[in-house]
Amino acid sequence: MNKPIIDFYFDFISPYSYLAATQIKSFEIQHEVTFHWLPVNLPRLMKQSGNISPVSVKNKALYSLRDLKRWATYLEQPFKMIRPGSFDSRPAMRIAGALEGDQRTRFCVTLFEAIWSGSVDMKGETWLTEIIESSALPRQWLKLDSDAFEENTKLALKTGAFGVPSFVLHTPSARPELFFGLDHMNVLARSCDLAKR
Template identity: 30%
Template sequence: MLSDADTANKSAIEFWFDFSSPYSYLAAEKIDALAASHQRIVHWHPVLLGAIFQITNAVPLVNMPLKGDYSVRDFARSARFFDLPFTMPAKFPLPTQLAARAYYWLCDHDMAMAHDFARAIFRALFVHDRDISALAVVCDVAASLGLDADALSLAAAQPEVKARLKSETDAAILKGMFGAPFFMVDEEPFWGVDRLPQLEKWLATGGF
């Protein structure tokens, strides 16, 4: 556990992601430990990548000719590189707004538990091939962590929780996010799980 003194003069790492992003799954498994080793905390921000793609005129990697086949291969290879399990979901990409809304509701109550929930959602999709666009699956993941699934289900439908997800996505766009995962460290942006070594060097050296 980081003390207040450890983090008092160090800004948090901002971590934006979509639950439907394989590279975000890999980053989610690594970023908290990496940050803690440099006396930083991480603020997690699930967003809707589809809304961002409307701004950038992009499409999911798997839907791009030639690049799609490569990407599927790279998802699995990158997981092996990070020594993480990976299964390419049968349904992909898929909507993630329910999981994202649930995350923000949890985060307002317990940030550490919200991070655990996010990792569990990622594993449900990219390890166990579960359809996280289904409310029943999101609630089951929550229940497996000892959370109140009924309360979470109700919260995910609340207008203020829906608005929170939209505002977080809008804020990510204003920060320059165009793909996931996306990080901000000391106002320096890093895109992609393959930039974690650069991010770590930045933390170690104070910038380069």
């Protein structure tokens, strides 16, 4: 392993995962690392880890909405909040799991941007088809189907993850290390730089 590898656990229903995803390309260049995009079933991950959704705690839900808007402004990214439970991400996660390498990255970046920028009506049943067609992604990807995201969920649990975005840093000289949340990407970056010294 010539450079650090980071497992990026995410679900398209997570706005914090979206904001984290917008930073990955520049992160890879700046810190000379490679990200592996690993879709997971967030509701299952939270349930099996004993975590609860922010929307179940009123003050936490209100804070999270303000916090997301602050982060989007800070990162200069478009953002439109979607009511939790408005769409089922599993069909998209099945496609993501079936793709590999650059194709998976391209698909995930495109999906995240379309979903959370507000460019697609996520209440409609055809949102996934609309995103693929409007983004010039291969239409045959709609036929892809994989349950890899369920296996990734089990793997994430084993690493100690309890939500997303979660990052697991792999380096040649240390045990894998878990980092949780968009707000820990700076700490993750420091760990990547230290690992190369």
